[in-house]
Amino acid sequence: MILTLAFRNLFHDRIRLAVTLIGILFSIVLVAVQLGLYLGASKMITSNIDHANADLWIAVYGAKSFEDGGMLLTSRERHQALATPGVKAVIPLIVRFAEWRKPEGGSTRVVLVGTDAEDGGLEPFDLVEGSWEDIKAPEAIAVDRTYFNELGIKGVGDTAQIANGRVRIRAVTDGVRSFTQSPYAYTTLNRARALFGDGDGTTFYLVQTVPGADVKQVQQDLVNRLEGAEVLTKEEFRDRSLKQWLFRTGAGVALIGGALLGILVGTVIVAQTLYSSTKDHLGEFTTLRALGSSSGYIYKVILAQAGISAIVGYILGISIALIILVLSHNTALPMVMTPALAFWLFTLTVGMCAISALSAIMKVTKIDPAVVFNK
Amino acid sequence: MIDQPQPVLEAIDIVKELGSGAGKVRAVKGASLALVPGELTLLMGPSGSGKTTLLSILGCILSSTSGILRVAGTETTNLDSEELADLRRKHMGFIFQSYNLFPTLTALENVRIALDVRGQKDFSASNRCEEVLRDVGLAHRLRSYPGNLSGGEQQRVAVARAIASSPSIVLADEPTAALDGENGHAVMALLARIAKEQKRSVLAVTHDPRTLSYADRVVRIEDGRIVGEERRPDGLDAPEIADLTKRRKANG
Ligand SMILES: Nc1ncnc2c1ncn2[C@@H]1O[C@H](COP(=O)(O)OP(=O)(O)OP(=O)(O)O)[C@@H](O)[C@H]1O
Ligand SMILES: [Mg+2]
Numbered sequence: 001m002i003l004t005l006a007f008r009n010l011f012h013d014r015i016r017l018a019v020t021l022i023g024i025l026f027s028i029v030l031v032a033v034q035l036g037l038y039l040g041a042s043k044m045i046t047s048n049i050d051h052a053n054a055d056l057w058i059a060v061y062g063a064k065s066f067e068d069g070g071m072l073l074t075s076r077e078r079h080q081a082l083a084t085p086g087v088k089a090v091i092p093l094i095v096r097f098a099e100w101r102k103p104e105g106g107s108t109r110v111v112l113v114g115t116d117a118e119d120g121g122l123e124p125f126d127l128v129e130g131s132w133e134d135i136k137a138p139e140a141i142a143v144d145r146t147y148f149n150e151l152g153i154k155g156v157g158d159t160a161q162i163a164n165g166r167v168r169i170r171a172v173t174d175g176v177r178s179f180t181q182s183p184y185a186y187t188t189l190n191r192a193r194a195l196f197g198d199g200d201g202t203t204f205y206l207v208q209t210v211p212g213a214d215v216k217q218v219q220q221d222l223v224n225r226l227e228g229a230e231v232l233t234k235e236e237f238r239d240r241s242l243k244q245w246l247f248r249t250g251a252g253v254a255l256i257g258g259a260l261l262g263i264l265v266g267t268v269i270v271a272q273t274l275y276s277s278t279k280d281h282l283g284e285f286t287t288l289r290a291l292g293s294s295s296g297y298i299y300k301v302i303l304a305q306a307g308i309s310a311i312v313g314y315i316l317g318i319s320i321a322l323i324i325l326v327l328s329h330n331t332a333l334p335m336v337m338t339p340a341l342a343f344w345l346f347t348l349t350v351g352m353c354a355i356s357a358l359s360a361i362m363k364v365t366k367i368d369p370a371v372v373f374n375k
Numbered sequence: 376m377i378d379q380p381q382p383v384l385e386a387i388d389i390v391k392e393l394g395s396g397a398g399k400v401r402a403v404k405g406a407s408l409a410l411v412p413g414e415l416t417l418l419m420g421p422s423g424s425g426k427t428t429l430l431s432i433l434g435c436i437l438s439s440t441s442g443i444l445r446v447a448g449t450e451t452t453n454l455d456s457e458e459l460a461d462l463r464r465k466h467m468g469f470i471f472q473s474y475n476l477f478p479t480l481t482a483l484e485n486v487r488i489a490l491d492v493r494g495q496k497d498f499s500a501s502n503r504c505e506e507v508l509r510d511v512g513l514a515h516r517l518r519s520y521p522g523n524l525s526g527g528e529q530q531r532v533a534v535a536r537a538i539a540s541s542p543s544i545v546l547a548d549e550p551t552a553a554l555d556g557e558n559g560h561a562v563m564a565l566l567a568r569i570a571k572e573q574k575r576s577v578l579a580v581t582h583d584p585r586t587l588s589y590a591d592r593v594v595r596i597e598d599g600r601i602v603g604e605e606r607r608p609d610g611l612d613a614p615e616i617a618d619l620t621k622r623r624k625a626n627g
Contacts, residue, residue: 001484001491008479287475290436291536292464293492294457369460370437373427373471373548 002297006304009281017309020273024313024349025320027266032321032345034259036335038252040328043336044179045245046238048113052093052122054206055215057237061228063204064248065241067111067180069095071201073229080225081205086213087222091121092202094192097182101161102152109182110143110151112162114192121206124186129156130171136188140170146330147183163195179245181332207231263352270356274306278360285364290372295365302360310353314346382409383466383543383576384433389442391428402428404599405442410544410576415567415589418580420596426580427548429596433578434467434546435459447543464493468537470547470566470579474529476521482508482532483517489536507535511565527558534565538573545569547579551586563589 010017048066049057058081060072071094081090094114101107117123117132124132124142135142139159143151153160159168167187178184193199209218215233222231232240246252278285285298321337328335391403402425410416410433420426431437432444435451438459444451447466451459463469468489476485486504490496495503508517511531521529530550537545547566551559563579567589570577579586587593595603 001488001496004484005477005480005488008477012479283475284477287471287477288488288492289460290434290463290469290475291489291492292460292462292467294460294464297492370431372436372469372475373431 002300002304003308005301006308009277009301010305010308013277013280016273016277020270020309021313021316023266023269023273024309024353025317027262027269027352028314028317028345028349029320029324030262030265031259031348032318032337032341033324033335034255034262035341035345036321036325036337037328037333038246038255038259039336039338039341040334041179041246041251041255042242044177044333045241047125047176048095048122048184049234049238049241051125052206052234053120053208054091054234055209056207056219056222057232057234058090058205058207058222058226059203059230059232059237061230063230065244066095066237067097067182068244069203071096071196071198071203073202073205074200077226077229078202078205081207081222084218084221084225086209086218087207088210088213089120089206089208091116091119091206091208092189093122093204093206094189094196094201095203096192096196098163098185098195100151100185103158103160104152106152108150108152110162110185111178111180111182112192112195113184113186114189115186116189119189120208124171124173126173126176127171128174132171134170135186137170139166139168140187140191141167142171142173142186143169144173144176144183146175146177151183164197165191165195167191167195175334177332177334263348266349267352267356270306270309270353271359274302274309274353274356274360275363277305278302278363282363282367286367286369286372289367290369295367298364298367299361302357302364303354306353306357306360307350310349313353314349317349318342318345380411380413382411383447384410385443385445386429386433387443389429389432389439389444391425391432391437392440393428402599403432403439406596406599406601408433408594408601410578412543412574412576413570414591415570415577415579416592416594417586417590418578418594418596419582422582424596425599426596428599430546430548430578430580434469435462464540466543468540468542468545470530470533470537470545470550472549472552474521474526474533474553476529476532476536478521481518481520482513482524482528482535485521485532486536486539489539493540495540504535504539507539508532511535512561525558526554527561530554530558530562531565534562534569538569538575541573543575545575545577547577549581549583550579551581551583556585559583559585567591 060069063069078090081087096112097109098112099107100110115122134140153169156169159166176184209215219231288298325335325337386408389403389406393400393402406429418426432439446462483504486508487501490500511534513531516528550562563586566577566579569575591607593605594601
C-alpha cells in the first residue's frame with residue numbers, strides 16, 4: 001500500500017510529476033554529459049599510456065604529460081637502467097610534436113609517435129586498416145581516420161611531409177583521438193629518429209620488470225642511478241598527464257563544475273516538487289496519523305515517491321544521455337559512458353531524491369493529528 | 376447493573392485548555408466518562424461545548440491538560456506521540472464528519488490502508504477488507520473512487536475502514552452531519568449494529584436528533600462539563616429510547 005499510495009500521489013498531479021521528472025532528467029543528462037566528456041577526455045589523454053606495456057616510465061625530468069618530452073634521453077640512460085636489478089627490458093619510445101605538410105599545401109601539427117611494436121612496448125592500437133607490420137615498410141606511417149580532413153589526405157597510399165622526410169599512409173586507426181587536437185601519427189622508432197634528424201635520442205624509456213620484482217624498489221633504484229631523469233609508475237604518469245591537461249588547463253574543472261551544478265539544480269527542483277506534493281496531501285497524511293500509522297510509515301510513503309521519481313527520471317535521463325553519446329561519437333571530444341558511470345549516476349539520482357525528500361519529511365514530522373476532526 | 380462489563384475506555388476528570396495567552400480557553404472542564412463493549416453511546420451538546428475536544432482526548436489524538444485516561448487498561452498520561460499512535464492502532468477506529476477518505480485510492484484500498492498501517496499486508500487482509508465492505512453494503516463499489524461515491528456510500532467506506540481492524544473502540548465525530556435523512560439513518564443503524572453484534576464500544580458525537588433512536592446511552596455535555604446521562608432501560612428496543620426522550624422533553 002505504501003507504493004500504491006506513493007504512485008497515486010505522484011500521478012495525481014501530472015504537471016508536477018512532469019516537472020519533477022524533467023528536473024531529474026535535466027540533472028542526469030547534465031551530469032552524464034559532463035562526466036562522460038570528462039571520461040572521454042581522460043581516455044584521450046591516457047590511451048597511449050594505458051596501451052603501453054610498461055611497469056615504469058623513464059622521462060626527462062619535469063615531463064608533464066605524454067606529449068611533453070622532447071628527445072633528451074640517450075642510450076646512456078638505457079644502459080644504466082638495464083644494469084639495474086629487477087629490470088627485464090628498457091624500450092625506447094619517441095613522442096614529439098612535428099610539422100605535417102599536407103600534399104595539397106598547408107600544414108598542421110601532429111604528435112609523432114616512434115615505436116617498434118616487436119619490442120613489446122607500445123604497439124599501435126585500434127588499427128582498422130593495415131597492421132603494425134605495414135608500418136615497417138619504407139616511409140610508412142599510421143594516422144587516425146578521424147583526422148583525414150585535417151591532415152589533407154583521403155586514406156592509405158596518400159603521402160605527406162613530416163619534418164625532414166616524406167611519409168606514406170600504410171595503416172589507419174579508428175578512435176585514437178588526441179586531447180591536444182594535434183593528431184597522433186605512428187611510425188617506427190628509426191624512422192622517427194630519421195625524420196627528426198636525431199640518431200640516438202628518445203622521449204621515454206618503457207621499463208618492464210622481471211616477474212616477481214618489487215616495482216617500487218626498482219623505481220627507487222632507477223631514481224638513484226639516473227640523473228636528470230624521472231622514473232614514474234604507470235599510475236603516476238597517468239595521473240600526471242591527467243592533471244596537466246584537465247586541471248592546469250581548467251578543462252576538467254569546468255566539466256566537474258558543470259556536473260556539480262547539475263546535481264544542485266536537480267536536487268532543488270525535486271525537493272521543491274516533493275515538498276509541494278506533500279503539502280497538498282498533508283490532510284491525507286494527517287488522517288493516516290490519526291488512524292494510528294507510525295510516522296515511519298508516512299516517511300516511507302514520501303521516500304517511495306522520491307524513489308519512484310528517481311527510477312523513472314533516471315531511465316529517461318540515461319536514455320537521453322545515451323543518445324547524446326551516440327551523437328558525440330564523431331566529434332572532437334566524444335563522450336564516454338561506462339557501466340560504472342551509469343551505476344554511479346543511478347546511485348547519485350537515488351541519493352539526490354532521498355536528500356530532496358528531507359524537506360517534505362520535515363514537514364510531516366510537524367503533523368498534529370488533533371486537527372483531523374476540525375475540517 | 377449486575378453484570379456490567381468492564382469498561383474498555385475510562386476517562387476521569389479530564390480537563391483540557393486550548394490556545395495560549397489571552398486566547399486560552401478551557402474547552403473541557405473536568406469530564407468523566409466510561410465506555411463498555413456492546414453499547415452505542417451518543418455525546419450530545421451545543422456547539423462549542425467541547426464535544427470534539429473530549430472525543431479527541433478519548434481517541435488519544437489530543438492529550439489532556441489534566442485527568443486520567445485508561446485505554447484497555449493502559450494509562451496514557453506519560454505516553455509519547457508514537458506510543459499514542461500505537462494505542463490508536465491497536466484499539467481504535469475513527470469516523471469523521473467529512474469522511475477523510477483518500478481520493479486517490481479506491482474504496483477497497485481505503486479500507487486496506489487501515490490494515491496496512493497495522494502491518495497486515497497479506498492476502499487475507501485484502502479478503503477481510505472486501506468482507507467488511509460487503510457487510511456495510513458496498514459489495515458493488517469495491518473499485519470505485521471516493522469521488523464517484525455518494526456521501527452515504529463514502530461514510531460507509533469510512534465505517535468499514537474504522538472497523539476492519541476489529542478495534543474495541545469506535546469513535547465518530549458528527550458521522551451523519553453531512554448526510555441526508557436516509558443515509559444518516561443507514562449509517563447510524565450500521566453503528567448500532569456494530570456495537571451490538573460485534574461487541575464494540577461505539578461513541579458518536581452528534582447534534583442530530585435523528586440519531587437518538589439508535590442510542591443505548593446518551594451523554595450530555597454543556598460548557599465542557601458532563602451534565603446528564605440517559606440510558607435506555609434494559610429490554611427496550613432501540614426506538615423506544617427515542618420515545619422516552621420525546622416524552623421527557625414534552626414533560627418539560
Ligand atoms: N485550537 C483552539 N484554540 C483555542 N480554542 C479552541 C481551539 N479549538 C477549539 N477551541 C474552543 O474550545 C471550545 C470547544 O470546542 P469544540 O470543537 O470541542 O466544540 P464542539 O462541541 O465540538 O463544537 P461543534 O459542535 O461546533 O463542533 C470552543 O469554545 C472552541 O472555540
Ligand atoms: Mg465539533
